[in-house]
Amino acid sequence: MVIVDALTNNVNRTASEVRAAFGKNGGNMGVSGSVAYMFDATAVFALEGKTADDVLELLMEADVEVRDIMEEEETVIVYAEPDQFHAVQEAFKSAGITEFSVAELTMLAQNDVTLDPDAQAQFEKMIDALEDLEDVQQVYHNVDLGE
Numbered sequence: 001m002v003i004v005d006a007l008t009n010n011v012n013r014t015a016s017e018v019r020a021a022f023g024k025n026g027g028n029m030g031v032s033g034s035v036a037y038m039f040d041a042t043a044v045f046a047l048e049g050k051t052a053d054d055v056l057e058l059l060m061e062a063d064v065e066v067r068d069i070m071e072e073e074e075t076v077i078v079y080a081e082p083d084q085f086h087a088v089q090e091a092f093k094s095a096g097i098t099e100f101s102v103a104e105l106t107m108l109a110q111n112d113v114t115l116d117p118d119a120q121a122q123f124e125k126m127i128d129a130l131e132d133l134e135d136v137q138q139v140y141h142n143v144d145l146g147e
Contacts, residue, residue, distance in 0.1 A: 001035040001142045002027070002127075003107055008135040017133050025126030039107040039140060042067070043085040045078040045092070046102035052076050062091035075101060079108075109142030120145070 002022075008014040022029045047055075052071040055078060059066055064087045066080040080088050082105050089103065115123055123143055130139050 001038050001109070002130070003035060003039060003140040004130055004136055005107075005138040005140070006133075006135045007137050014133070014135040018130065018136070021126065021129040021133060025129055026122050027126050036107075038111070038142065039109055041082045042106055042108045043080040043082050043088060044102055044104055044106055044108075045080075045088055045100055046075050047078075047092070047097060047100050048074050048076075050076050050097070058095050059088070059091055062087075062094060064088055064091045077102075106138075107140040109140070112142050112144040114144050114146075 004018055006014050006018065019029045021027075050058075052069050055076050056069055059069075059078070064080075064084065066078050066084065066088065068079040070077045070079075078088060085105060092098070092100075120143070123141075124145070127139055127141065130136055
């Protein structure tokens with residue numbers, strides 16, 4: 001499943017270009033919002049130099065609620081509701097943390113799928129075609145690319 005986020009001054013042109021990118025690469029375009037229920041809008045922050053416990057304590061002191069805090073190697077990742085983006089950012093700023101590996105609003109897939117190598121190559125080609133379109137801002141998907 002793929003969500004294409006576009007910003008345009010010509011909806012017909014952009015819809016046609018997106019439909020063509022799907023069609024030429026083995027995909028099908030559904031109606032607006034048809035797969036949105038399979039993704040969760042999420043604020044994501046990733047930072048280095050702290051532990052998950054440090055971050056949890058910092059956010060609790062600032063009285064900021066988040067969905068999850070994970071630690072992967074040297075990086076701590078914080079997942080929060082989209083409307084908490086600014087509150088989380090301000091809590092970090094108050095603690096002197098202003099550098100993030102990631103600080104973004106994104107759409108996270110609820111379930112990832114794995115494709116066979118041929119299908120994955122075609123899928124990656126489709127994603128590249130979509131991302132190359134001028135009006136496309138972001139492409140979200142639920143395929144595990146194994147990166």
